[in-house]
Amino acid sequence: xxxxxxxxxxxxxxxxxxxxxxxxxxxxxxxxxxxxxxxxxxxxxxxxxxxxxxxxxxxxxxxxxxxxxxxxxxxxxxxxxxxxxxxxxxxxxxxxxxxxxxxxxxxxxxxxxxxxxxxxxxxxxxxxxxxxxxxxxxxxxxxxxxxxxxxxxxxxxxxxxxxxxxxxxxxxxxxx
Amino acid sequence: xxxxxxxxxxxxxxxxxxxxxxxxxxxxxxxxxxxxxxxxxxxxxxxxxxxxxxxxxxxxxxxxxxxxxxxxxxxxxxxxxxxxxxxxxxxxxxxxxxxxxxxxxxxxxxxxxxxxxxxxxxxxxxxxxxxxxxxxxxxxxxxxxxxxxxxxxxxxxxxxxxxxxxxxxxxxxxxxxxxxxxxxxxxxxxxxxxxxxxxxxxxxxxxxxxxxxxxxxxxxxxxxxxxxxxxxxxxxxxxxxxxxxxxxxxxxxxxxxxxxxxxxxxxxxxxxxxxxxxxxxxxxxxxxxxxxxxxxxx
Numbered sequence: 001x002x003x004x005x006x007x008x009x010x011x012x013x014x015x016x017x018x019x020x021x022x023x024x025x026x027x028x029x030x031x032x033x034x035x036x037x038x039x040x041x042x043x044x045x046x047x048x049x050x051x052x053x054x055x056x057x058x059x060x061x062x063x064x065x066x067x068x069x070x071x072x073x074x075x076x077x078x079x080x081x082x083x084x085x086x087x088x089x090x091x092x093x094x095x096x097x098x099x100x101x102x103x104x105x106x107x108x109x110x111x112x113x114x115x116x117x118x119x120x121x122x123x124x125x126x127x128x129x130x131x132x133x134x135x136x137x138x139x140x141x142x143x144x145x146x147x148x149x150x151x152x153x154x155x156x157x158x159x160x161x162x163x164x165x166x167x168x169x170x171x172x173x174x175x176x
Numbered sequence: 177x178x179x180x181x182x183x184x185x186x187x188x189x190x191x192x193x194x195x196x197x198x199x200x201x202x203x204x205x206x207x208x209x210x211x212x213x214x215x216x217x218x219x220x221x222x223x224x225x226x227x228x229x230x231x232x233x234x235x236x237x238x239x240x241x242x243x244x245x246x247x248x249x250x251x252x253x254x255x256x257x258x259x260x261x262x263x264x265x266x267x268x269x270x271x272x273x274x275x276x277x278x279x280x281x282x283x284x285x286x287x288x289x290x291x292x293x294x295x296x297x298x299x300x301x302x303x304x305x306x307x308x309x310x311x312x313x314x315x316x317x318x319x320x321x322x323x324x325x326x327x328x329x330x331x332x333x334x335x336x337x338x339x340x341x342x343x344x345x346x347x348x349x350x351x352x353x354x355x356x357x358x359x360x361x362x363x364x365x366x367x368x369x370x371x372x373x374x375x376x377x378x379x380x381x382x383x384x385x386x387x388x389x390x391x392x393x394x395x396x397x398x399x400x401x402x403x404x405x406x407x408x409x410x411x412x413x414x415x416x417x418x419x420x421x422x423x424x425x426x427x428x429x430x431x432x433x434x435x436x437x438x439x440x441x442x443x444x445x446x447x448x449x450x451x452x453x454x455x456x457x458x459x460x461x462x463x464x465x466x467x468x469x470x471x472x473x474x
Contacts, residue, residue: 026302030229034302037231037294123289124250 024111025121028070028082028095031108035097036074044071044176052170059134060166062159069167073175076100079168085160087114087153094157096164102172104129107161117153125154129161134169138162178214179314179339183321186346188330196328200321200336207317210238211309213261213270223299224261224283224306231298239297241309241316241417248312248421249288251437255429256421259286261306270308311424315341315375315416340376341416344369357408358451366410366446366454373416377423379408379448410454413443426457 026034032041048056048067056064070082077100084091090113097105107126112118119125128144139162140146140155147154183200187193212218216225219238226232234242245258262283264270283306290302309316318341325334326345333346344350349368356362357379366374409426413419422443426434438445438457445457 030302033229033231034292034300037298037300121289122250123246 023113026095026108026110028072028080028110031082031095031097031110032072032080034108035080035095035106036078039074039076039078041072041074041080044069044073046071046171046175048167048171055170056163056166059169060159060163062163062166064163064167069171078105079175081164081167082110083160083164085156087112087117087156090114092120092153092157094160096161098165098168102133102165102168104132104161104165106130107157109157114153117147117150119147119150120153120157132161132165134165136165138165181317181321181339182335182337183325184333184335185325185331186333187328188332192328192330196325196331196334199324199328200334203320203324204317204338207237207313207320210235211241211313211316213264213306213308213310220261220307220309223301224304226301226304228301228303231294231300233296233298236297237316237320238309239293239299241312242291242299242307243293244316244417244421245309245312246288246291246293248418248425248437251433251440252425252429253433254288255433256424257288258307258309258312259283259288259290259305261308262286264308265306270306311341311375311377311420312417314338315373315418315420318343318416319373341420342374343372343416344374345371354410354446354448354454356451356453357448362451364448364453369412372412373414373419374410374412375416375419375423376408376410377420378406378427408448408454409457410446411438411443412445413441419443 046069048064048069053064053067066084072080079098081096082093083096084093086092091111092109092113093111095108095110097107099105107129109121112121125145125147132138132143137143138158140151140158144154144158181201181204183197185193185196185200187196209215210219213220215221219234222232222234242258245256248256249258261270266284282304286303286305290305291307292300292302294300318336318338321336322334322343322345325331325336334343335346335350336343342352344352347370349370352366352369352372352374353363354366354376356364357376406427409423411419411422411426413422418441422437422441422445425437426445429437446454447457448454
């Protein structure tokens with residue numbers, strides 16, 4: 001009997017570590033509630049055409065891997081994208097909220113799998129994006145501060161936001 | 177607010193001065209009603225019952241104090257954290273439950289980042305939070321009371337003191353006396369001030385209210401460890417709410433963080449460590465729990 005107790009403990013520890021590394025901080029619905037409190041939102045399904053993909057890659061300088069957009073819209077034209085970028089080794093899932101004018105309302109981290117670089121979750125860092133638009137440089141070291149210890153995460157999230165702002169410019173006229 | 181409040185006013189007539197005092201107390205009572213952690217119907221009480229991810233409208237004053245709390249939390253690397261209420265309740269510094277029976281354990285995981293301040297004086301929680309605005313609410317009450325007293329025409333001098341949070345605005349400089357945090361019948365002259373806001377924390381007095389008797393209600397949010405010994409600190413800043421928050425930063429944060437926070441707000445700090453009076457804080461971390469209370473007094 002005693003032996004089996006020891007086995008249980010040995011198995012328990014790695015399982016707990018696994019959980020700690022794939023933390024979900026917010027669901028998409030929760031992010032919507034934070035960005036558009038009390039507002040009704042609708043999920044949209046939209047796929048980028050090859051021409052649009054080219055256009056976004058050209059204007060943002062970033063590759064577009066995912067053609068299917070995860071997108072929500074509010075009654076007055078606010079938008080929220082959910083997207084992924086690679087941090088150092090693993091995906092960071094984040095949400096980008098836009099005002100009806102296409103300016104950044106907020107950036108929220110939904111899921112963060114890596115152990116390091118979590119500073120990008122801090123509100124003070126994310127707040128730098130507020131009010132940015134597709135004409136802004138959105139470059140770490142220029143208009144977005146770097147975080148020592150989170151250089152890759154902050155660079156990649158910033159590039160993701162830049163790509164999504166160009167995505168918005170490209171598709172805004174055919175949004176349902 | 178769990179403390180006494182003193183308001184002294186000089187005006188052009190006794191009637192006017194009384195009127196100014198009444199205005200000041202009205203402001204204090206309003207803050208008490210909004211921000212008491214002991215009142216289920218205050219904004220703070222409502223927050224404790226609020227389900228995550230649903231917006232709650234609160235008074236602009238409460239919103240303002242939460243915003244200050246968020247700023248200080250960010251500047252202090254989370255050392256100052258208004259969501260400490262859950263841990264305070266567990267230790268008996270606040271009433272249990274906060275409206276939810278047996279919910280204390282639920283609140284202890286909260287951090288200041290779990291509170292989102294929204295436009296239009298609304299707020300949203302990311303997880304259940306037990307907020308305690310304690311000291312900064314008290315400071316805020318003193319700040320609003322001073323403003324309120326000066327809305328009465330002819331008011332020329334006002335001094336307000338609420339349990340260690342002191343605000344002075346007078347025509348001639350006042351002596352600011354600081355109670356020795358280790359021996360409550362002794363006072364030290366802190367300086368002269370015509371227009372200032374001061375807040376004091378720590379020292380032996382802080383352990384008085386505790387259930388354990390030898391523990392202060394001041395904890396490092398990360399570890400949740402309550403400090404058993406604290407030096408006494410007094411901070412002078414632009415407003416009492418700010419000064420009060422900065423006393424906690426000074427007591428708990430590493431020295432460089434505390435220095436940065438003081439510089440950011442152009443605040444000044446005095447520290448008493450040993451019953452030998454106050455000195456200008458010149459750096460050095462105050463956060464280490466140095467020892468338990470000396471058994472035989474100082």
